Amino acid sequence: MPLRLLKYAWKKPEDEPRFFPSEKPLKEAYDVVIIGGGGHGMACAYYLAKEHGITNVAVLEQGYIGGGNTGRNTTIVRSNYLTAEGVKFYDESLSLFEDLSDDFDLNIFYSTRGHFTLAHTDSAMRTMRWRAEVNKHYGIDSEVVDVETIQKEVPYMDMTCNGQHPVMGALYHAPGSVARHDAVAWGYARGAQMRGVEIHQKTKVMDIKTKGGKVVGVETDRGFVEAKKVISAVAGSTPRITEMLDIKTPIEIFPLQACVTEPVKPFMDTIVVSGSLHVYVSQSSRGELVMGASVDPAELHSTRSTLDFVEGLTDQMMDLFPFTSRMKIMRQWAGMADITPDFAPIMGKTDIEGFYLDAGWGTWGFKATPVSGKTMAYTVANDRPHELIKPFALSRYEDFKLVGEKGAASVGH
Amino acid sequence: MKFVTCPSLGKRALSEFTYGGRYEQEPAQETVSEKEWADYVFYHNGAPKVQIEWWYHRPTGIWFLFERDTLTDRINKVDFARKGMTHEA
Known part of the structure; x- marks a missing residue:
């Protein structure tokens, strides 16, 4: 238990300091500006x-922290990816996640659940075996399990999927977890602020200024700020930032939608994913079912939600969990996923000196939060890419060295 | 549900269509360099804009070209893929 909780019990409410101190005016110059x-x-x-x-x-940050x-994500953390690059990268992230509550002295509600990726076809089973072998090779706890094991762990699931797509087995990843996503951002933000970093919300970057191929600063809606190094960590807004510098990328923006049901008694302590049915679901600590599906069919720079999505998702959900037909959807929303052709991120240096890119996070961004922060910080501080992110350079497409991460969520392969 | 008005077909649900990506002029196969090919296949300015896209109507097997705004999702023009753009959506 974080010590903070114990201390809080002995305090009067007014003794508790503000989580974030009130904002200061922008300075004229910074060593590093992070957009996002x-x-x-x-x-x-x-x-x-x-x-x-x-x-x-x-x-x-143009909006709020x-x-x-x-x-907007469904808070799942796992590392059972398919490529060597992906597995190593996400495993480092998972181990960082496990220590975050203590690191921040703040409860991020990190909860290890166990993660089932269901297979409904022979070819899906083959992919699961392949993934399990790649995972085991890198020391990741990952195995293929049979129908009986799944049924025992998830007793309320209809293993025949309404007789339409019987479950044949699953890839089981015991360390698969969920975490409170807001708390992760708040924890990092407060930790950074306590060490002197300034956070400016409602501050939109309008342009990035360069001189002789080098970054000199950013123009914001609150005035010009000098900076030698600028990092873009803006996910779905990445093309709007790269356009300022005329950098071309393979990133395309697709909305990724999710929704939650009304809260019910806890009945499911695992995470269930079905690639064939395009569904993933877990039960939050509040009792809501958190559900997601695949990305929207066409490119769109918008966070609008659609009825088509809920209809499609609930149709598949009722095949897996028939009793959910009586449950109500409480909220739905969308995020802008920055998808790359090989389902791996684009990280590191660019052709513009002092401009660093942390993008292409598509549907796999939340689980990479700690390791992306750590490796980007290394890359910026030393001005050379961290070993773990070398395969994720923007130039890999023209070098025809694509990563091909078929373990990514919510995208058809 | 979102609808789109097509030549010959009239008003159809957008869910009957499959997105086929951006419409772009392919570089000449004989003379293209590797760099130009990589640029054509991968690198582009992905910022919100009005663009022409391939859309496949599954029930009839016809390919259409839509002129669509990727910020507002508004479809401005629709026509058969082999004809080019003339009709208002």
Whole structure:
């Protein structure tokens, strides 16, 4: 238990300090400006301050902290990916996640659930075996399990899926977890702020200024700020930022929608994913079913939600869990997923000196929050890419060295 | 549900269509360099804009071209893929 909770019990409410101190005016110059105050931007700021002693940093956020994809994902953390690059990267992230509550002295509600990826066809079973072998090779707890094991762990699931797509087995990943996504962003933000980083919400970057191929600062709606190094960690807004510098990327924006049901008694303590049915579901600590499906069919820069999505998703959900037909949907929302052709991120340096990209996070961004922050901070502080992110360079497409991450969620392969 | 008005077919539900990606002029196969090919396949300015896209109508098997705004999701023009753009949506 975080010590903070115990201390809080002995305090009067008015003794409790504000979580974030009130904002200061923008300074004229910073060493590093981070665009985007979500999990990734905050984590980068935190590790820059904590591990590299760079504290003259401003995080500029056009909305509010964690209001973008950080607060819109379905909070699943796992590392059972398919490529060597992906597995190593996400496993580092998972181990960082496990220590975050203590690191922040703040409860991020990290809850290890066990993660089933269901297979309904022979070819899906083959992919699961492949993934399990790649995972085991890198020391990840991952195995293929049979129908009886799944039924025992998830007794309320209809294993025949209404007789239409019988479950044949699953990839089981015991460390698969959920965490409170807002708390992750808040924890990193507060940790960074305590070490001197400035966070400016409601501050929109309008342009990035360069001189002789080098970044000199950013133009915001609150005036010009000088900066030698600028990091873009803006997920679905990445193309709008790269357009300012005329950088071309393979990123396309697709809305990714999710929804939650009304809260019910706890009945499911695992995470269930079905690639064939395009469904993933877990039960939150409040009792709501948190559900997601695949990305929307066409490119769109918008966070609008649709009835088509809920209809499609609930149709599949009722095949898996027939009793959910009596449950009500409480909320639905969408995030803008920045999808790359090989379902892996784009991280590191660019052709513009001093401009760093942390993008292409598509449907796999939340689970990478700690490791992306850590590796980006290293990359910015040393001006050379961290070993773990070398395969994720923007130039990999023209070098024809694509990563091909078929373990990514919510995207058809 | 979202609808779109097509030549010959009239008003159809958008869910009958499959998105086929951006319409772009393919570089000449004989003379294209590797860099130009990579640019054509991968690198582009993904910012919100009005663009022409391939859309496949599954029930009839006809390919259409839509002119669509990727910020507002508004479809401005629709026509058969082999004809080019003339009709208002």
